Amino acid sequence: MKTKRNTKVFSMLLAFLICxxxxxxxxxxxxxxxxxxxxxxxxxxxxxxxxxNDFTLDINKNVYFGFAVPAPVNCEVSVYNSxxxxxxxxxxxxxxxxxxxxxxxxxAFPGGNMPAGDYSIxxxxxxxxxxxxxxxxxxxxxxxxxxxxxxxxxxxxxLKVNNTSGKVTWSSSKKSVAAVSSNxxxxxxxxxxxxxTAKTKDGQKLxxxxxVKENIFKETKLSTSNVYYGQCGLQVYNASYAxxxxxxxxxxxxxxSGHWVNALKNTQITFKTDAGKTIGTYSASTINMSVAxxxxxxxxxxxxxxxxxxxxxxLRNASYKTxxxxxYKIYY
Numbered sequence: 001m002k003t004k005r006n007t008k009v010f011s012m013l014l015a016f017l018i019c020x021x022x023x024x025x026x027x028x029x030x031x032x033x034x035x036x037x038x039x040x041x042x043x044x045x046x047x048x049x050x051x052x053n054d055f056t057l058d059i060n061k062n063v064y065f066g067f068a069v070p071a072p073v074n075c076e077v078s079v080y081n082s083x084x085x086x087x088x089x090x091x092x093x094x095x096x097x098x099x100x101x102x103x104x105x106x107x108a109f110p111g112g113n114m115p116a117g118d119y120s121i122x123x124x125x126x127x128x129x130x131x132x133x134x135x136x137x138x139x140x141x142x143x144x145x146x147x148x149x150x151x152x153x154x155x156x157x158x159l160k161v162n163n164t165s166g167k168v169t170w171s172s173s174k175k176s177v178a179a180v181s182s183n184x185x186x187x188x189x190x191x192x193x194x195x196x197t198a199k200t201k202d203g204q205k206l207x208x209x210x211x212v213k214e215n216i217f218k219e220t221k222l223s224t225s226n227v228y229y230g231q232c233g234l235q236v237y238n239a240s241y242a243x244x245x246x247x248x249x250x251x252x253x254x255x256x257s258g259h260w261v262n263a264l265k266n267t268q269i270t271f272k273t274d275a276g277k278t279i280g281t282y283s284a285s286t287i288n289m290s291v292a293x294x295x296x297x298x299x300x301x302x303x304x305x306x307x308x309x310x311x312x313x314x315l316r317n318a319s320y321k322t323x324x325x326x327x328y329k330i331y332y
Contacts, residue, residue, distance in 0.1 A: 034139035036202065038063065042132040045125045053133050054120045058165045061137035063111035065121065068134075072098045072105050074126040079111065082118040111135075140164060144198055144206040151178065151188040152215050152316045159184040159196060159208055166201030173197070178210045188212040216240045217271075217315040224294050227256040234322045236269060239315050245305035247271070247280055252298050255291045259328035263288050267324035269301070273310065274317040280308040 039055040057063070065077065072095035079088040088111060098105035121133065142164040151157045161168050161184070170180045177192035186196055189212065196208045217239035227233040238250040249269060255261050264287040271279040280303040291297045305311065 034141070035064075035136045036061075036139040037134075038137050039121075039133065039135040041134075042130070044130050045123060045128065047125060047127045050122050050124050051131075052120050052122050053135075054118065055135055056118050057114055057116050057137070059116050059140065060113060061140070063114045063135060063137045064108065065111050066106065066108035066134045066136070067093075067123075068104050068106045068132040069098065069125075069129050070104060071129070072096070073129050076124045078122045080120045080122065087114070087119065088112075139202075142198075142200050142204045142206060144208055146208055148209045148211075149186070150211045150213060151186060152314045153188045153190055153212050154215055154312065155188055155314050157186045157188075157210075159186060159198065161198050161200060161206060164200045164202075164204070168201070169199045171197050171199075177212050186210060213316055215315050217318050217320075221252060222254060224254045224256045224296055227254045229256055230258060232257050232261065232326050234264070234267070234269075234324070236271075236320050236322070239271065239318070239320075241312075241315070242302070245308075245311060247303040247305075247308060249282060249301050249303070250298070251301060252296055253289065253291060253326075254296045255293055255326075257326065257328060258293055260293065261289065261291045261326045261328045263327040265325045265327055267322070269320055269322050271303075271313075271315075271318050271320045273313050274319070277310065279310045279313045279315075279318060 038057070039053060041053050043051065045051045067075070067077075074095055075093040077091040077093065078086060081087045091109060093107050098107050121135070123131065123133065125131070140163045143162045145160040145162070149157055149159075159180070168184070170182060170184055172178055172180045172194050173196075174192065174194035175189075177189055178194040178196065179187045179189060180196050181187070184198065188210070191212050191214050194210050194212070196210055198206045200206075217236070219235065219237045221237050222233065222235050233254040233256075235252045235254065236249050237252055240248055242248050251269070253261070253264065265285065267282075267284045267287055269282040271281075273279060282301050282303045284301070287299070289297050289299065
């Protein structure tokens with residue numbers, strides 16, 4: 001039968017939960033940033049009779065043990081793994097080891113880095129006593145693979161949450177711009193901005209700000225002043241897919257040769273992905289034009305869909321290479 005004194009002591013033990021947590025911080029582990037509660041339990045132990053408290057670690061963690069009793073008592077603490085093997089050597093606690101604070105006696109010690117698994121902590125007191133046991137661990141601070149990303153419309157990017165276990169729930173603030181799958185794959189839908197949120201099992205929220213851009217290759221147009229005297233240049237300043245799948249290249253020829261150019265010969269323009277794979281090559285034996293010295297000429301060419309090695313490529317991150325010669329006439 002529980003006496004009024006016993007009821008009072010149990011109330012003190014429960015209220016002392018926060019104080020035991022303080023002992024973890026101050027006496028055993030210094031300035032740990034955050035903790036995760038693994039086990040909180042209280043009960044009555046009979047003299048020289050072992051009491052068990054089971055707990056589970058889902059991943060490897062730095063673990064700390066703490067205890068509270070109403071009066072100093074000799075105690076032995078042992079930790080066993082799921083196979084019943086002694087994981088941590090028995091820790092003897094003598095009456096003089098307890099620290100008095102706010103009406104109760106407390107003791108705490110670090111358990112070190114423990115691997116994931118099921119465990120049992122066994123306590124043996126040398127006299128009848130009420131007790132409380134608390135097990136805490138350094139909280140795993142989850143991180144996301146990137147906090148911001150730019151993705152080309154029509155393409156995907158995989159996001160990943162590190163330092164966590166269990167299910168991660170993904171969501172998008174604007175699915176019409178960027179949707180996200182249950183395993184963190186972001187699909188860029190159309191140009192715009194969206195925030196992708198990952199929520200871990202223990203309630204941590206991580207975000208990645210996603211900007212979706214149109215699948216177009218763009219360069220700032222050059223002028224003849226960008227070309228050395230005596231030379232010519234060929235620039236592709238825009239590339240995009242037509243509705244029929246052809247790759248349309250908007251080009252600019254820059255003449256600083258000192259001659260009047262009337263044709264380009266054996267022209268080749270090769271587009272490649274950011275990984276170096278060829279998307280397609282435009283080739284022409286002759287492109288007729290009339291371009292005076294220090295002048296330029298814009299023109300458009302196409303690579304037919306049937307000639308493309310990659311039918312759908314990320315043009316925004318693509319690169320190109322040009323080659324060929326120019327034909328000119330001499331001024332009189």
